[in-house]
Amino acid sequence: MAGWAGIPPPHQRLEYLGKPLRDGFAFYNLGIRNSTILFFTRLPVPCPIQIPNGPVAVKVSMPLRGKWIELDMEIKPGDTVSRIKERVQEREGILPSRQLLIFNGKLMENEKTPWDYDIVGGSVLGLFVR
Numbered sequence: 001m002a003g004w005a006g007i008p009p010p011h012q013r014l015e016y017l018g019k020p021l022r023d024g025f026a027f028y029n030l031g032i033r034n035s036t037i038l039f040f041t042r043l044p045v046p047c048p049i050q051i052p053n054g055p056v057a058v059k060v061s062m063p064l065r066g067k068w069i070e071l072d073m074e075i076k077p078g079d080t081v082s083r084i085k086e087r088v089q090e091r092e093g094i095l096p097s098r099q100l101l102i103f104n105g106k107l108m109e110n111e112k113t114p115w116d117y118d119i120v121g122g123s124v125l126g127l128f129v130r
Contacts, residue, residue, distance in 0.1 A: 010043075011042060011043045012040065012041070012042065012043065013040075013041040013043055014038050014039070014040055014041075015038065015039040015040075015041065016030065016032055016036070016038055016039075021038070052077060052121075053077060054076075054077070055074040055075065055076050056074065056075050056076075056114075056119070056120065056121045057072065057073070057074055057121055057122065058073055058074075058075055058114075058119060058121070058122070058123045058124070058125060059071065059072060059073070059122075059123075059124045059125070060073055060084070060088060060101075060124075060125045060127050061124050061125065061126055061127065062126070062127035062128065062129070063128070070124070071088065071091060071092070073087060073088075075114050075119070079113065079114060080110065080111060080112065080113055081101055081108045081109060081110050081111070081112055081113070081114070082096065082110040082111070084101065084114070084125070085099045085101065085110070088127060094129055096110075098129050098130050099127055099128075099129060099130075100127070100128040100129075100130060101125050101126070101127055102125065102126040102127075102128065103117045103119060103123065103125050103126070104117065104118075108125070
């Protein structure tokens with residue numbers, strides 16, 4: 001199934017008659033014959049957020065005078081979205097209250113951290129001015 005579905009074996013489960021099939025048993029020994037319907041389930045993959053212990057380089061991309069500009073920025077482990085907006089203000093003079101930061105289609109909330117949005121080095125944040 002891993003080759004066909006692209007899902008590694010530890011994240012798959014096959015079921016027959018409502019019970020998970022265990023590894024190491026031949027289908028024939030379990031009473032499974034041709035035309036038997038098996039149910040395939042993709043198991044959830046735990047994905048812990050890892051907060052870096054040093055600065056991470058990101059880009060803040062924003063439209064300005066009809067073209068897009070990018071600001072290179074480092075974010076630190078203790079930074080919040082509010083702090084990123086303050087840095088934009090320091091560099092571009094845009095008040096934080098007028099800034100909307102977007103990542104992966106989500107509006108970023110001031111009190112959250114970049115890590116709440118799974119931001120990694122090289123991520124590009126969209127900045128829109130209201």
